[in-house]
Amino acid sequence: xxxxxxxxxxxxxxxxxxxxxxxxxxxxxxxxxxxxxxxxxxxxxxxxxxxxxxxxxxxxxxxxxxxxxxxxxxxxxxxxxxxxxxxxxxxxxxxxxxxxxxxxxxxxxxxxxxxxxxxxxxxxxxxxxxxxxxxxxxxxxxxxxxxxxxxxxxxxxxxxxxxxxxxxxxxxxxxxxxxxxxxxxxxxxxxxxxxxxxxxxxxxxxxxxxxxxxxxxxxxxxxxxxxxxxxxxxxxxxxxxxxxxxxxxxxxxxxxxxxxxxxxxxxxxxxxxxxxxxxxxxxxxxxxxxxxxxxxxxxxxxxxxxxxxxxxxxxxxxxxxxxxxxxxxxxxxxxxxxxxxxxxxxxxxxxxxxxxxxxxxxxxx
Numbered sequence: 001x002x003x004x005x006x007x008x009x010x011x012x013x014x015x016x017x018x019x020x021x022x023x024x025x026x027x028x029x030x031x032x033x034x035x036x037x038x039x040x041x042x043x044x045x046x047x048x049x050x051x052x053x054x055x056x057x058x059x060x061x062x063x064x065x066x067x068x069x070x071x072x073x074x075x076x077x078x079x080x081x082x083x084x085x086x087x088x089x090x091x092x093x094x095x096x097x098x099x100x101x102x103x104x105x106x107x108x109x110x111x112x113x114x115x116x117x118x119x120x121x122x123x124x125x126x127x128x129x130x131x132x133x134x135x136x137x138x139x140x141x142x143x144x145x146x147x148x149x150x151x152x153x154x155x156x157x158x159x160x161x162x163x164x165x166x167x168x169x170x171x172x173x174x175x176x177x178x179x180x181x182x183x184x185x186x187x188x189x190x191x192x193x194x195x196x197x198x199x200x201x202x203x204x205x206x207x208x209x210x211x212x213x214x215x216x217x218x219x220x221x222x223x224x225x226x227x228x229x230x231x232x233x234x235x236x237x238x239x240x241x242x243x244x245x246x247x248x249x250x251x252x253x254x255x256x257x258x259x260x261x262x263x264x265x266x267x268x269x270x271x272x273x274x275x276x277x278x279x280x281x282x283x284x285x286x287x288x289x290x291x292x293x294x295x296x297x298x299x300x301x302x303x304x305x306x307x308x309x310x311x312x313x314x315x316x317x318x319x320x321x322x323x324x325x326x327x328x329x330x331x332x333x334x335x336x337x338x339x340x341x342x343x344x345x346x347x348x349x350x351x352x353x354x355x356x357x358x359x360x361x362x363x364x365x
Contacts, residue, residue: 002026005222007212008229010038011348012338012355014200016227019359021204028222029206032230036206039307040348042192045254046291048282049192053307054248054297055265055279056193059183060349066185068352072199075187078284081178082265082277086145093267094180095142096173103141109174115139116172133164138172149271154299154310155246163314183349188284225362229338231308232324238304240323243343244312247302251275252295260292274298311343335362 003025006013013029014036020027035041039053057080060066069075084091092098100112119139127133130151134143147170148159155162171182179186189196212219213234228235233243264283268275275296282292302308311317321343328336337358339346346354 001221002028002223004028004225004227005030005219006227006229008032008038008338008340009036009197009201009206009208010229010338011040011197011351012341012358013038013227013229014197015352015355016337016359017204018200019356020363023359023363025363027204029201029204030210030212030219031206031208032211034208036201036208037194037197038229039309040193040197042194044192045293047289048287048291048293049194049285050252050281050293050295051193051279051284052250054250054295054309055277055284056188056348057181057186057264057284058188058348059181059186060347061183061185062349062353065349065352065356068356069189069196073189073191073196075185076190076285078188078264078286079186080180080265081263082180082267083261083263084146084150084267084269086149086269089145091146092178093146094171094173094178095138095146096178097176098178099142099146103145112174116142127164129160129164130162130166131159133167134159134170137167137170142170146269148269149273150267150269150276152271153274153276155312156299156301166313190285192285225333225335227335227337227358229336229341231340232321232328232336232343235336235341236324236327240327241320242304243320243324244314244317245302245308246310246312247300247306248309249298249300250295251298252293255292255294257292258288258290260294308340311345313345317343 004020004027006017006027006029009029009031017027017029040056041052042049043052082093084093091102100106104115106112116139119141120136122140123132123136127136134147151159261278261280265277265279267277275298277297279295280292282289335358337355338351
């Protein structure tokens with residue numbers, strides 16, 4: 001009998017499994033997909049690491065998490081500086097002085113502030129929906145060109161139907177700085193994320209292509225404790241109802257050119273373009289290959305059985321999740337952790353931090 005059966009080999013499962021092994025515990029990892037690594041898995045073609053489940057850019061301000069991941073891999077100095085394409089015009093992201101110069105042909109932060117302050121005045125009183133909330137933060141031009149269409153594609157509904165709390169703040173920078181993240185550390189593992197997952201799972205038994213929930217009976221007495229990182233509602237056979245997610249669909253194409261768009265990520269912010277962004281994978285690792293791979297990312301309505309990407313954090317889903325969390329609390333010898341089990345949009349560094357804290361509590365608690 002194993003000490004731990006870890007269901008799922010994404011970042012949460014891999015980090016927990018690694019920590020358990022380090023603590024002298026026996027561990028078995030089960031993975032539903034044909035490969036380990038969850039959504040950070042990369043597929044290599046022509047020497048280019050393709051982020052199979054969307055762009056993953058590691059960034060953190062947690063010193064301990066940065067030290068932790070650097071034990072396993074070396075990170076390159078990639079800085080995320082995406083570009084927005086609206087009707088063929090390009091704008092730098094996040095919203096900064098380069099964006100404002102392109103929008104309004106201005107040169108000083110004071111000019112940009114004055115324009116935004118003037119445009120924000122159209123919203124009076126408490127914003128009633130996402131549209132009003134966004135305009136009250138950044139004005140009408142930025143909202144119309146860079147937020148509206150993108151957000152409506154992302155959520156599959158109009159901004160006037162979305163609750164205002166989805167956008168609590170919109171980072172506006174009055175500097176010429178195109179670095180998307182404010183975090184102290186940023187980069188991509190040299191050689192791709194598979195290197196990180198392989199290092200975490202080194203020496204640990206991993207069985208891929210195993211659907212734990214379908215084969216639960218066969219694994220009932222395999223381990224003293226189960227660490228479950230799949231969907232929480234699925235674990236309980238949806239008995240209280242189904243949590244909602246937004247899905248994604250990816251179309252990847254090989255192009256016989258060296259450099260297609262000159263940057264890793266281009267967001268397409270008008271609603272008429274069906275995809276939200278195009279990712280050119282080689283730029284994550286400064287590739288010089290003679291060919292390139294691009295992926296168009298389409299938001300999609302999610303159906304049971306498909307990969308779940310973004311939790312729909314409205315009141316109904318939060319209430320339902322709280323009921324499932326109470327059931328999870330009562331499960332003996334089962335630990336629930338990670339994005340799907342906690343119904344939470346997690347950045348990678350937060351997943352790792354959460355897994356380390358969880359491991360500490362269970363292994364040394």
